Amino acid sequence: MKNFDVVIVGAGPAGGHGARLLAKLGYQVLLVEQHENFSQNIFSSAATPRETLTRFDLPVEVVASFWQKVRVITTNVNRSWESEQSLGAVFDFAKLRAFLAEEVEINGGEVWLGCRYVQHQQKQGKTLVLLKKRGGETIIVATKILVDATGYARKVIYEHKQAKPDFLKGTGIEYLIEVETEKYQKYADSLTFFLGYKWMPAGYSWIFPMGNNRLKVGAAIINEEHKIVKEIKPLKYYINLVLKEYIKQYKIIDVHGSILQYSMGLKDIYYRDNIVAIGDAVSTVNFLGGEGIRHGMEGAEIAVKYLAGYLKNQLADFSEYQKEMQQRFALKWNLSEQISRRVYLEYSDGKIDKGVAYLTHLTTEEMMEVLFNYKFDQVPRGIGKYLLQKIRSWLQGVWRCVF
Numbered sequence: 001m002k003n004f005d006v007v008i009v010g011a012g013p014a015g016g017h018g019a020r021l022l023a024k025l026g027y028q029v030l031l032v033e034q035h036e037n038f039s040q041n042i043f044s045s046a047a048t049p050r051e052t053l054t055r056f057d058l059p060v061e062v063v064a065s066f067w068q069k070v071r072v073i074t075t076n077v078n079r080s081w082e083s084e085q086s087l088g089a090v091f092d093f094a095k096l097r098a099f100l101a102e103e104v105e106i107n108g109g110e111v112w113l114g115c116r117y118v119q120h121q122q123k124q125g126k127t128l129v130l131l132k133k134r135g136g137e138t139i140i141v142a143t144k145i146l147v148d149a150t151g152y153a154r155k156v157i158y159e160h161k162q163a164k165p166d167f168l169k170g171t172g173i174e175y176l177i178e179v180e181t182e183k184y185q186k187y188a189d190s191l192t193f194f195l196g197y198k199w200m201p202a203g204y205s206w207i208f209p210m211g212n213n214r215l216k217v218g219a220a221i222i223n224e225e226h227k228i229v230k231e232i233k234p235l236k237y238y239i240n241l242v243l244k245e246y247i248k249q250y251k252i253i254d255v256h257g258s259i260l261q262y263s264m265g266l267k268d269i270y271y272r273d274n275i276v277a278i279g280d281a282v283s284t285v286n287f288l289g290g291e292g293i294r295h296g297m298e299g300a301e302i303a304v305k306y307l308a309g310y311l312k313n314q315l316a317d318f319s320e321y322q323k324e325m326q327q328r329f330a331l332k333w334n335l336s337e338q339i340s341r342r343v344y345l346e347y348s349d350g351k352i353d354k355g356v357a358y359l360t361h362l363t364t365e366e367m368m369e370v371l372f373n374y375k376f377d378q379v380p381r382g383i384g385k386y387l388l389q390k391i392r393s394w395l396q397g398v399w400r401c402v403f
Helices: 013-024 051-055 093-106 181-185 235-247 293-311 319-346 349-359 364-373 376-402
Strands: 003-009 029-033 047-049 063-067 069-073 078-082 088-091 110-113 115-123 126-133 138-148 167-178 190-196 200-209 214-222 251-263 275-277
Touching (some): 003 293, 013 093, 029 093, 047 051, 047 364, 051 088, 063 200, 069 364, 078 364, 088 093, 093 110, 115 138, 138 293, 167 235, 190 349, 200 235, 214 319, 293 319
Parallel strands (some): 003 029, 029 110, 069 190, 138 275
Antiparallel strands (some): 047 088, 069 078, 167 214
């Protein structure tokens, strides 16, 4: 039976980055992934600001495409913000996870693909983890710390049939398509979002560039009743609507989907004895836009500090990890949740149109702060500029009438 300092279940961005950091610190790490390769289960829109690459020491090889423009289309409004320089990237999700796993192995850790977590138990002072390889082979390993990085499934941190907190749930479906070069160039430098009743009444849709004449076209919905729209069509209807009106000719390469479960008020279980949860397993995701990659990696870095402290016998538990995570994320995450409920479930179509019209008066830098740093205090500036413009137009009209 093999012994490890840390076993991490789930090789997504949080699990992979956490394993990478621990391996670099010299700990014996095992990263477990249920899929046989990273091209499986590739759902993630994976848009991120440019500084993410530097912040987490990621190579350009994991990027599918860079973008320098954000476009928002509602039922009646079409607005955009752009820069002469690259504003951000869309990751190749498979290459990102493969890179992190390779880093784990380069630094002395182990990565087991096609290996599914079954259960764990405490025995004679050790945590024994039961894993099952593809084909049915069962393996038992021992570890000092077991980490749940299984995302919304939360397979490890919750005991069998243990009650979970209330979740705000979302569902997304995404098409990876191939288009002609001329069509691709229209979207190659942009993140395009669709809001409003026409495009997705209880969520949003999108078109993201993936390089090599490929685009991601998807839609996501909050799984709760809309306050105004009583009949919402299936997700694929809204994706096909975007394809019909904006893409027209395309070849479908892949269709994939996923679920997001966000604990309202961040009431997840962060740890239990020597079991620790990271990433989406503790709701480390912005529910307003569904962005989770860089936040999951940031949360993994926070966790690694406390995992190392525990392994050095400097900490008796992980209460400080939970405290720091909630201090870092709770305020902006709770605000994002409240805004997402209002925008996606309560606003009228006209109010969504008007809101995007307000945002038009933000600079590109201010819009980036709203989208990726959740600085919603920028929005009143847009409203002020909008009203000022209206007043100026009115005064000009009066001036023309008088003179």
